[in-house]
Amino acid sequence: MEVKKGRPYIAYSILGIIAAGFIYFILWIIFKDRMPLHEYASEISNNYDSYAEKAIVFFPLLFFVFIFIVLMKPTASKRFLRLQSSLPTSKIHSVAKGLAEIEGTLMMMNPLFSPVNNEACIGYYYTIEDIDRDSDGKESYRTIHRETKCNIFRVKDDTGIIEVEPEGIELVLLEETNVSSYGGKRYKETLLKDGQKMLLVGYADSKNGVPFIRKDDYYKILGITSSSGITVWNKYQPLLRSFMFTCSIILLIIIYILTQ
DSSP: OEEEOOOOHHHHHHHHHHHHHHHHHHHHHHHGGGSTTHHHHHHHHHTHHHHHHHHHHHHHHHHHHHHHHHHHSOOHHHHHHHHHHHSOEEOGGGOOSEEEEEEEEEEESSOEEOTTTOOEESEEEEEEEEEEEOTTOOEEEEEEEEEEEEOOEEEEETTEEEEEOOTTOEEOSOOOSEEEEETTEEEEEEEEOTTOEEEEEEEEEEETTEEEEEOBTTTTBOEEEEHHHHHHHHHHHHHHHHHHHHHHHHHHHHHHHHHO
16 A cells, blocks of 8 residues: 655745745845855846846746756656557566566456445545635645555456556556545545456566566566557657657747847
8 A cells, every 4th residue: 555645845845945035135135245145146136137137038948947857757657658668568378577568357356445436446546636716716736645555456368367466556547537526625536447458567576486466676667557548658659759859949949049
């Protein structure tokens, strides 16, 4: 079982930097030359217009770098998508020890009951979100709780059956199964259910000569997604990558023109 609380570290960091800069500015106005970095603050104050023009130019660049870092930040889901696109799909009967991709039908062993609709399932990804409404009644959502829970299950293809130890499993590109809102909060769950056709990437191991799938220790990955959904992703992901690359080039050209 894995429980995660929503912690927007990036937002807190940005707000902390802004608050620290504002506090320093107030203290500098009061104490002037007794403050550290007084020379730099005075230079900026005396040449405010010049620095403001530079800030207008470089803020888009900094924003682009920030977005690039966020997009490139490694996550289990991104590792799963990258690995599944390069791994061949193995048949369960002949799967070799090591990182492997298998595809088949899920078989439930010991059911769980989902937190939103109390449905019998193999596992679930569950989130709780605070609902905020602005003056126009438009809703926004902030995740305050995340939880993944899954029991041991099996996967079956036309060659055999293999057991999966789900510790650390990630549900990737799966749509919410049930959504409910009340008490100023929204509750969502994504379920793994008996009979679903899924694609799984993990480490093929054996115990007493019996093969099973677990989380890979090196890549830190045990991911599962729907067979149909990953087919669509693999079809359109190159187009998305080309679009992002083109947008990056255009933005860099615009920034270059503005700096001239």
